[in-house]
Amino acid sequence: MLTLKQVSFHYGKDGPEILRDVDLSFGRGEFVAVTGRNGSGKTTITRLLTGLEKPTAGQVLYDGQDVTQEDAAARSRFIGYVFQQPDRQMFMSTVWEEVGFGPYQQGKRGAELDAVVDEAMKRADVYRFADAYPRTLSRGDQQRIAIASALAMHTEYIVLDEPTSGQDGREKKRLSALMAQMKDAGITVILVTHDMDIVAGECTRVVVIADHRVAFDGVPEKLFSEGRPEAWGLACPASVRLGRSLPGAPYCKDMAAFCEMYRKAREGQ
Ligand SMILES: Nc1ncnc2c1ncn2[C@@H]1O[C@H](COP(=O)(O)OP(=O)(O)OP(=O)(O)O)[C@@H](O)[C@H]1O
Numbered sequence: 001m002l003t004l005k006q007v008s009f010h011y012g013k014d015g016p017e018i019l020r021d022v023d024l025s026f027g028r029g030e031f032v033a034v035t036g037r038n039g040s041g042k043t044t045i046t047r048l049l050t051g052l053e054k055p056t057a058g059q060v061l062y063d064g065q066d067v068t069q070e071d072a073a074a075r076s077r078f079i080g081y082v083f084q085q086p087d088r089q090m091f092m093s094t095v096w097e098e099v100g101f102g103p104y105q106q107g108k109r110g111a112e113l114d115a116v117v118d119e120a121m122k123r124a125d126v127y128r129f130a131d132a133y134p135r136t137l138s139r140g141d142q143q144r145i146a147i148a149s150a151l152a153m154h155t156e157y158i159v160l161d162e163p164t165s166g167q168d169g170r171e172k173k174r175l176s177a178l179m180a181q182m183k184d185a186g187i188t189v190i191l192v193t194h195d196m197d198i199v200a201g202e203c204t205r206v207v208v209i210a211d212h213r214v215a216f217d218g219v220p221e222k223l224f225s226e227g228r229p230e231a232w233g234l235a236c237p238a239s240v241r242l243g244r245s246l247p248g249a250p251y252c253k254d255m256a257a258f259c260e261m262y263r264k265a266r267e268g269q
């Protein structure tokens with residue numbers, strides 16, 4: 001369990017308040033979306049979880065242990081991070097060295113190092129780039145390299161900050177499949193996103209940040225049926241809107257569910 005306990009935060013000495021008394025926990029194997037308007041503090045929350053920022057007040061707990069003062073390098077033993085612009089986190093001259101950097105720092109060498117790096121690159125589907133220079137690759141490939149780096153550390157939590165924004169449909173599908181695969185392997189996936197199709201279709205839980213606080217925390221179905229997504233600047237996915245337009249229709253988390261429901265309704269007529 002990874003927890004922000006009564007966390008408040010502002011940048012700099014006396015910058016404007018970003019977060020106030022936030023209580024937020026992430027359990028093992030969840031696929032959680034963190035969403036909200038631009039500037040609401042989503043990236044800040046992930047920077048507090050990974051140790052890139054320290055809370056102004058409150059604590060960060062990992063399995064009950066206080067890790068508030070641990071920096072990002074120390075926390076990399078349990079949490080990995082895929083930046084909004086992943087080229088900013090690539091600094092080695094080959095993909096193999098990039099993925100191997102963390103386990104090397106942990107003291108792995110020789111066959112043991114080869115094994116974790118090779119396995120992580122295969123899982124993230126970047127094995128063919130082993131000798132390539134990371135910064136020349138596409139953003140989607142760089143994201144998968146950053147994921148491979150986290151997998152090579154046997155991470156328990158992984159944060160992805162808006163990985164699908166600006167990506168085409170094929171790249172989105174590949175990334176969604178990889179995130180789902182990590183979740184199925186027991187890794188907690190924390191996804192910062194504005195993409196409500198992914199929230200409804202893939203995530204087990206959604207957290208909305210608004211007015212410096214957690215405005216909503218629950219399953220996606222609840223957000224789109226009982227929450228106030230529009231008030232928080234979130235659009236309802238097309239499948240949910242279409243489902244709602246048919247009287248008595250159930251909640252449709254994606255277009256496949258809507259089509260299936262529609263087919264059954266027609267058959268029953
Ligand atoms: N390094 C910084 N120094 C000062 N203020 C910052 C810094 N980084 C972010 N902020 C401010 O903190 C607030 C929250 O920013 P944050 O990046 O966490 O929001 P976000 O929800 O991730 O937004 P977006 O959807 O645009 O990515 C914003 O008002 C932003 O301008």
Ligand SMILES: [Mg+2]
Pocket residue numbers: 042043044161
């Ligand atoms: Mg952000």
